[in-house]
Amino acid sequence: MMSPLVIIIVVWPVRGKENTTLPKRIRPDESGVDFSVEKAGKEGYNRGLKLSLNRTEIMAGKLIQLRTPLDDSAVKSLRAGDEALISGVVYAARDQAHKRLCELIARGEKLPVDLRGAAIYFVGPTPARPGQVIGAAGPTTSSRMDAFSPILYAQGLRATIGKGYRSQAVREALRQYGAVHFSALGGAGALLSKHIVKCETAAYEDLGTEAIRRLEFRDFPAVVAYDAYGASVYKDK
């Protein structure tokens, strides 16, 4: 008897035309990331980065490299659950800075930072020691910014990064304005600080740890928690 012929058709999801504006998707065999000592920096950074890359690649079969500012196609190519490494300028802002930005918007005044295409990281770092770029810099709870984020997405903000869940209104706003929210590993302030290579105060110095800072990320690991299509990585949240 002949064994039945089984034809398996593998369909790869196509998420948009490959061009230079799209984030680069890394496969395990072509990661393009240099693990060698030359690229070094500090040992801890390398160990941490190597760890993030290897495991994630094995796990998901892909890793997305993103560079800010993010354009529409970059945001639209991301799906909840995708693992990304973010590089480029990201603004640090938390509770009080959000309150002030939204008050300025309500009064129709000019913002101290340009939010078009920008990304905001919800963080209040520890003070840097002399010679350090920044102190510990892990994410703070995103939901405290739920009332403010939609107002900022409407101003062109493309991405937010924090820890934990977002409200239904935020998810709606992400869809409406074509933005994305990332989750970074809560409580990994030392590890994540190694992925921030530059830090300067951008506005509201009087707010101390809550001031707006202009950070430069290098391969900052984050998971797409809520995408521009209304999907979430969290079960029931």
Added chain:
Amino acid sequence: MITRNIPYHTVVNAVKDLVIRIAYELPGDVKQALRDAVGRESNPRAKHSLEQLIENYRIAEAEKIPLCQDTGLAVAFVEWGTQTAITPPHDKPDATITDAINEGIASGYKEGFLRKSVVAEPLNTRDNTNTNTPAVIHLTVVPGEHLRIWLMAKGGGCENKSQFRMFNPTEKKEVIAGWIVETAKNAGANACPPFVVGVGLGGDFEQCCLLSKKALLRDIGSQHPQPFYAQMEKELLQAVNASGLGPQGLGGDTTALALFIETAPCHIASLPVAVNIECHSHRHGRITL
């Protein structure tokens, strides 16, 4: 009768050193619990998150970067021997042990490059005190000559998810257990799992909450001395981990590293239950003077 005098600045310096140490170095039992969790975890993403947390404490220690940017509100539990007195400095003859602890914390947060996360009042101005003081201090008087201080740097994200509830005294154990597990599960990603869960059973309104915080000071691996509660701790920990919340809230077998119950006598009409959620960055330490 006072048989021992401890100079004020001995307390200040000991507290300062302790507060800096706990911000940069996890206790051995917490490190071990994270390493054990990596071995048990079956979810690849969760395993990866746990490995990153191990990398995080290595970097924190080696490069003197605090474990977490939220270096916490300082909570002190003090056992004060009745035969011990603090000798105040000449310029502050009225200074007490409370002043000594707060002074130690203020200089520790400054010299240790730690974040000042305390505001002077809660609703009106919320101005930062810029010293991370006042600390929350709980004093207990004990017999003897020693002065022992447990210090915890408690993060805001996990504290925000802690709960208290009054049950009927006739309520079934299963219902109470169910509420405790739900509370831990509902703490979710915001509270930085895997948690250490402190449970207070009994006492009154405020003592119950205090028990739940004190429970967090126990060593991971320790059991309640009474078999009934030791068994309950084991079952609750299993149930919390069976919830599937996982590290970062992204799924996994590791939602809590430990769960501790502390109990106290209570009123015939009451069965108070408190759950204090602590994040994986369980920073605490003890000094004996």
